[in-house]
Amino acid sequence: MTPAAPMAPTQWSRIQSTAFDRAAAASTVVILPIGSTEQHGPHLPVEVDSLLVGEVARRCATLTALRTPVLVLPTLWVSLAEHHMADAGSLTLDFETLLGFTRCIVRSLQRQGYRRILLLNGHGGNMAALTLIVDILTVELDVPVATATYWMVAAPAFAEILEGQPNLLHACEAETSMVMYLRPELVDAEAARTVSAPASGFLLAGGVHRWRPIAHWSCSGVVGSPRLASPDKGERLLRAAATALADRIVQGGIWGDEGANAA
Numbered sequence: 217m218t219p220a221a222p223m224a225p226t227q228w229s230r231i232q233s234t235a236f237d238r239a240a241a242a243s244t245v246v247i248l249p250i251g252s253t254e255q256h257g258p259h260l261p262v263e264v265d266s267l268l269v270g271e272v273a274r275r276c277a278t279l280t281a282l283r284t285p286v287l288v289l290p291t292l293w294v295s296l297a298e299h300h301m302a303d304a305g306s307l308t309l310d311f312e313t314l315l316g317f318t319r320c321i322v323r324s325l326q327r328q329g330y331r332r333i334l335l336l337n338g339h340g341g342n343m344a345a346l347t348l349i350v351d352i353l354t355v356e357l358d359v360p361v362a363t364a365t366y367w368m369v370a371a372p373a374f375a376e377i378l379e380g381q382p383n384l385l386h387a388c389e390a391e392t393s394m395v396m397y398l399r400p401e402l403v404d405a406e407a408a409r410t411v412s413a414p415a416s417g418f419l420l421a422g423g424v425h426r427w428r429p430i431a432h433w434s435c436s437g438v439v440g441s442p443r444l445a446s447p448d449k450g451e452r453l454l455r456a457a458a459t460a461l462a463d464r465i466v467q468g469g470i471w472g473d474e475g476a477n478a479a
Contacts, residue, residue: 226277228289240285241329245465248321249273249291250346252339255303255430257387257438259407260395262305264387266293268394268454269338272366275458276465283466292317296341299429303437314342315349319356326359332471335363336461340386362470366457369464373456377449380415380441386430387413388440390453397450408445413438 225231228246237244251266270291277286295314300306309317318335325333337346346363353361367374367384374383374390384390396403413436433439464470 224281224285226274226281226286226288228287231287236328237285238329242331244285244287244330245280245332245334246287246289246325246330247273247277247334247336248289248318249336250295250338250342251291251293252295252297252341253293254297254300254306254308254339255387255437256391257407257411257413257436257442259404259411259438259442260387260392261402263293264391264395265339266291267398268391269336269366271394271398271454272338272457272461273336275454276461279458279462280465284468286465289321295339296345297339299341299427300437302429302431311345314345315352318349319353322353322357322359322361326357331359333359333361334465334470335361337363337365340365360471364461364464364470366461370453370457370460373460374453377452377456378444380444385416385440386434387438388442389444389449390440392442392445393447393450394453395450396445397447397454400447408442411436411438411442413440413442415439415441 225235249266249269249272251263251269253262253266255262256264270288273288273291277288280286294307294309296311297306297308301308322333335346335350337343343365350361350363353359367390371383378389380389392403392408396405413434416439430437
């Protein structure tokens with residue numbers, strides 16, 4: 217039996233400069249995972265968003281390898297977390313810095329021939345900003361940049377897995393489960409079981425927006441049901457997120473080429 221060909225590397229930072237396939241750049245998807253460094257209650261570390269979005273991106277790249285090449289950039293570990301800054305350990309950028317950073321990355325990729333660039337979001341506080349950044353950079357650089365928030369792409373699957381909440385919230389059943397699966401030593405299981413947190417209400421404002429700190433919703437910094445978390449749910453959630461994102465990438469519609477990769 218002929219051995220299977222080795223899978224091409226997907227992590228940008230681990231590839232030698234001479235090994236990048238410049239001829240395939242235009243058809244290669246490049247993912248920039250964008251996380252955050254912020255409080256996640258008494259039971260999770262401040263790296264949660266960065267840890268999870270990077271994992272989803274890497275799993276997605278593995279799933280698409282035989283159909284659409286995907287390269288995953290190193291995770292941006294700090295973004296817009298002003299609403300958590302009253303809590304120790306939280307760090308934040310301002311909008312101009314986040315825009316400037318992503319502009320430089322997208323321009324660098326454009327200069328090397330890449331045309332399919334996805335800003336993969338892992339932090340709820342970035343959603344509005346990344347939508348605006350994509351609009352600005354697409355016009356400014358003439359590159360079809362896209363953004364996606366992984367739990368929104370996988371919303372139907374997440375709803376079937378979670379028991380106490382409809383989708384990912386904050387330091388919740390979903391995030392706690394995924395960290396339990398990936399890095400159980402980082403989870404204070406007793407604190408997760410006993411922390412006081414509202415199970416819903418986060419960002420539900422009836423179509424009206426006004427900036428508020430996380431304390432407006434939760435005195436513990438937690439929104440959701442971490443007491444219901446389990447490693448099994450975490451594995452299923454990560455698999456669902458990576459699969460949903462991979463399906464969207466392979467379909468090609470993100471970049472206006474629906475059906476280009478259909479079997």
